[in-house]
Amino acid sequence: MSDRTSEPERRSSVDRRTFLKRAGAAGAGAVIASRLQAPGSAAAQDATVRPDPPAKRGGTLRYGVHTAPAHFDVHQSGTVANIGAQSPMYDTLLRRSPKDGQTIIPDLAWKWEISPDGKKYTFHLRKGVKFHDGADFTAEDVKATYDRIAHPPKGVVIPRTPLFATVGDIVVVDPHKIEFRLTEPRPKAFMLGAFASGWNIIVRKKTLEENQGNLRQVMAYPGTGPFKHVSRKDKEVWIMERNPDYWNKGLPLVDRLEVYHMMPFSAELGSAFLSGKLDYARLLDPVSWRKAKEMSGVTAAAFNQSVIQAVWMNMKKKPLADVRVRRAMHLAMDRHTLVEVVKDTAPMQVGGFVYPFHEMSTPRAELEKKLGYQKDIKPAVQEARRLMKEAGYGQGIKGLDFVVRDANTFKLWAVAIQAMLKEHLNIECNLRVVQISQWFDEVGGGNFDLGISAIVSSLMDPSDYFSAWYGKDGPQNYSYWTNPGFHDLANQIERELDDNRRKTMVRKAEDILEQDPPLIPVSYEQIYDAWYNKVKGQNPSTYFGIYDVVRWDQVWLA
């Protein structure tokens, strides 16, 4: 109270000279502060995407990626069919740098702060940003977007909702400042990764209100992104043009973007690229990619993707409930051969239960010394046979129902795995090939013994998928697996803020999963891209997945 009463007196004591000094100091402070890193923020905060110095403007980029989206709601999607075609029309709060695909840099938020207790994320939003329909972008749009992602309305299913499970209140401080208040802290890298995920595009509050929160059948809802919708021919092409009012002046660099919808790993995509009908192709099949690599004037790159290919074992069925049987089956896999089996169909790599290329997982060289991952599989098979004998199945198991998802890779693997199980452990399986929609019916309903398919995570961070893939009642824990020790540890990993301690815990979790496998890791997907050398400004070789750097704003044509 006394402070308040004295405030006018203090003000009255400010003379002209003092005022000018203070104003000057405040001005200088503001300038310096704007150059300094904000508390808790990355050094990357001043790294908004800028055009390459030699970049030229103009031209049409013809990009081939995936089949057409099943619907238009990017938030509700889990496939690159949406993000590949639609992302150029939208922005996110933060993004991954297109230079390396990993560093988190500003996007619609030009600056951010994280409170020391890790429970408050404050984002400072850019001013003067407009949606494609001319409306101003404000913090209300960010709030509406994230309220929807974190707490979707009924009938709206958003795979990224679990990333924001700890987001309590989202508070608009002013039209260009917003706070996310967490009920409990999460690792910084995890939260910032979630905000920088390419899936979490910012949409207008009004758009969501007008469509009752469901954009599945709304084709071209306005974004703030570098490209604007022009036209779309279903299952053929989506055409976009340069947004002349884009907030990031000088970007995008190409005038027109044509996104062609083609099946991933298909001969159709490969032939369209090799015949020069596309400038850039993503998800090429290995044969076309190798051919592209040999062509002059073409660059081909391989990079990692957040997809695991695996066999699930129904633990509700007696032999598979036995941890020794599951471990034996895990050890009986010749993983290097499995990668070889599909080498002309899809690019794959050997891995365990954590993304093999992630900083927290066991390094590849170390992994390949472990049983089950060695090139010489004899020791692993020997141990597998010992375990089967110990479990009372030394003579093998007959008649396992092996549900195979109808795709070339799974069909090839299923036959190879069937042979490996028979040869190494005398386990006999009957293959049952079903369409993808039936696979999830059968496996989700527990009507299987073994099932082969692939699942994906939004982030590479183990906390994103430990609960979904391996968590008790996790939505993709198709084996019905439980291990209290693992669940406790996963819970701790989710809350541990120290990176080194987290890493140690993740390694411990890997050990648990090795001994008590919730699934049989078959391999991890890679992505094959190729582009004609006239396409400049993007090289995905170090990218993690295809869900974050998908904007094409920095790409230019020589």
Added chain:
Amino acid sequence: MRKYLARRAVYAVVTLLGVSLSVFVILRILPGDPLVAILGVEGHAHMKPADRARIMADLGLSDPLPVQYVRWLADIGAGRLGKSFFRGDTVAELIAHRGPISAEIGVLAFIVSWLVGLPVGILSAFKPNSLPDGVARALSVLFIAIPGFWLGMLIVLALLFWFGYKAPIVIVHLWQNPWQNLQIVIGPAAVLGLAQGAYIARMSRSCLLEVISEDFVRTARAKGLREGLVVMRHALPNALLPVITISGVLLGFVLGGSVAVEQAFGVPGLGRALVTAVIERDIIVVQNLVLLYAVIFVVVNVLVDLSYGWLDPRIRYG
């Protein structure tokens, strides 16, 4: 004639009702969840029962099956073909955009089949057991035996690897750019046409062999007519009826074959749309496209039947 037409119309309606009921029931009893395709694997995994109920209700799939069936027929009656479950595009738009390409392929395949099949059949019939007859018969067996989609893939790969060529990757209509349009349709039309041409060659050969041993052909020759006139004016018209009949039936093969051949050539026609819709479990699109194919098949066969009267005046419709 009118009575005949009315009777055929009734049969056609009954046939189409049967097709509609079959496709409706089959699509409902087929295993598989359309929501996997709509929401994707990840979305499907995170879906709660309440979300499922809401989405199924929105799609009209939670109503009793008889209600869904009657609603579909009523929609067709009112000229509405419904919307894709997924993106909300109407089936009418889909047919309007992709139908012309598939129709062109069908018509061109028909023309190719006659242009190739009939001369080969005539040649074989008038020089039986000669070398040309042997070659023609071997080729016709080959084209009947080779699956169209496989031949299509070979052609696509050969053109790509030898000439670096691929047909346009999006639909270009005839009225937009005839040359590009031809590049899209010629491959599938040739593959489908050659297969049908093989059937026509075999059928026309055997019919002609039968006809040329008839008295009226011998009489025509005895009159001193040239061999060409004997064939064109006397033998061929009498041998054509079974060939026309088989041509109508073959249209069914063209329609069915186009599904796989369009896929092999990467032509975005109706056949390809049907394949995608089946994979996606886009029920509304599948049932309307199957019904459209059935309508085409029924109409063509009625036209074939009617053409008998024109080709052979002895035939009367009662």
